Amino acid sequence: MAKELLKGNIAMAEAAIRAGLEGYFGYPITPQTELLEWMSERMPALGRAFLQAESEVAAINMLYGAACTGARVMTSSSSPGISLMMEGLSYIAGTEVPVVIIDVVRGGPGLGNIAPSQGDYNQIVHGGGHGDYHPIVLAPASVQEAIDLVVLAFDLAEKYRTIVFVMADGNIGQMMEPAELPPMRPIKSEYPDWAVRGAIGRERRILSSIYIDPKDEEVTNYRLMQVWNRIEANEIRYREYFLEDAEIVVVGFGTAGRIALSAVRMARAEGIKVGLLRPITLSPFPCPQIESLISRVKGILVVEMNAGQMLEDVQKIVKGRVPIEFYGRMGGMVPFPDEILAEIQRMSRETIPLDGDPRQRWMKRFAPVVHWQN
Numbered sequence: 001m002a003k004e005l006l007k008g009n010i011a012m013a014e015a016a017i018r019a020g021l022e023g024y025f026g027y028p029i030t031p032q033t034e035l036l037e038w039m040s041e042r043m044p045a046l047g048r049a050f051l052q053a054e055s056e057v058a059a060i061n062m063l064y065g066a067a068c069t070g071a072r073v074m075t076s077s078s079s080p081g082i083s084l085m086m087e088g089l090s091y092i093a094g095t096e097v098p099v100v101i102i103d104v105v106r107g108g109p110g111l112g113n114i115a116p117s118q119g120d121y122n123q124i125v126h127g128g129g130h131g132d133y134h135p136i137v138l139a140p141a142s143v144q145e146a147i148d149l150v151v152l153a154f155d156l157a158e159k160y161r162t163i164v165f166v167m168a169d170g171n172i173g174q175m176m177e178p179a180e181l182p183p184m185r186p187i188k189s190e191y192p193d194w195a196v197r198g199a200i201g202r203e204r205r206i207l208s209s210i211y212i213d214p215k216d217e218e219v220t221n222y223r224l225m226q227v228w229n230r231i232e233a234n235e236i237r238y239r240e241y242f243l244e245d246a247e248i249v250v251v252g253f254g255t256a257g258r259i260a261l262s263a264v265r266m267a268r269a270e271g272i273k274v275g276l277l278r279p280i281t282l283s284p285f286p287c288p289q290i291e292s293l294i295s296r297v298k299g300i301l302v303v304e305m306n307a308g309q310m311l312e313d314v315q316k317i318v319k320g321r322v323p324i325e326f327y328g329r330m331g332g333m334v335p336f337p338d339e340i341l342a343e344i345q346r347m348s349r350e351t352i353p354l355d356g357d358p359r360q361r362w363m364k365r366f367a368p369v370v371h372w373q374n
Contacts, residue, residue, distance in 0.1 A: 305334060
């Protein structure tokens with residue numbers, strides 16, 4: 001199929017439809033509202049279920065009920081809307097039913113603004129809702145990658161009976177790029193043997209997330225851990241750029257990783273040996289790949305559109321064995337390639353300490369900029 005100029009939100013919506021989406025339940029919130037609007041027209045036209053709920057709390061519980069039927073179902077929202085869904089997400093995790101959720105991240109905390117951010121990292125990657133569970137989290141850096149990852153999300157959700165997030169920031173949702181949509185898949189003709197679809201001629205099936213006996217709850221939690229171990233072993237995804245001889249490695253995901261790649265290319269043109277590792281799965285995180293770099297690099301620069309949420313995961317892997325620096329923009333501000341290039345240049349000239357907090361060092365360097373903005 002030929003490429004066409006597509007807006008990120010619409011591309012993700014259409015990708016879900018073509019992946020066999022049977023039911024969408026959501027509530028409008030910028031910067032992802034176009035996704036819901038596209039669903040409102042396309043899904044009924046195809047004879048599929050679309051429902052605009054009265055709130056995000058209602059939407060996630062509708063999604064929960066529909067997922068119990070074994071159908072391919074999805075919702076989408078943005079940061080504060082996702083926060084409202086957390087209790088329902090925990091119920092879904094405890095019931096072990098597959099769902100796909102698209103989060104087009106905006107500035108925060110609080111209501112924040114509609115500008116692009118990566119401030120949802122902690123609430124998405126590290127669970128959010130109560131209990132011991134891990135969602136799969138996919139982070140696209142382009143419209144084409146967003147399309148591909150939405151399709152993948154449904155396959156992974158069903159393979160592991162789990163929650164899969166596609167976490168895109170506002171840039172990905174709002175930008176327009178040439179991209180290729182997948183062919184239309186047929187709607188399912190068969191459903192899994194756990195699905196709740198009527199009990200005529202067979203025993204009833206019951207799906208629940210409540211286990212009054214702690215022994216039963218522990219067994220469920222242990223089963224979730226076993227599934228997660230399989231996911232960690234088989235589903236890590238990432239992209240590498242110029243790492244063969246890199247002495248400095250930039251780690252960034254989504255839009256921040258894409259912008260960092262431009263800075264890396266600029267630094268390479270100056271003769272600086274720098275590369276980029278861009279995680280595509282934020283959960284499971286590419287821990288083995290970062291571990292493999294530690295013995296052969298002089299420093300790591302973590303770049304994010306937040307105050308250093310992924311930074312903490314990188315630090316846990318590195319354990320003080322190689323210097324780490326951080327550069328972030330917050331609240332909906334997007335870094336420019338020149339800003340990241342300046343950090344790479346500084347790291348190539350200076351000796352970076354092994355100890356201390358890279359976030360605190362960044363705050364001291366960044367303070368004059370913030371003071372000027374205020």
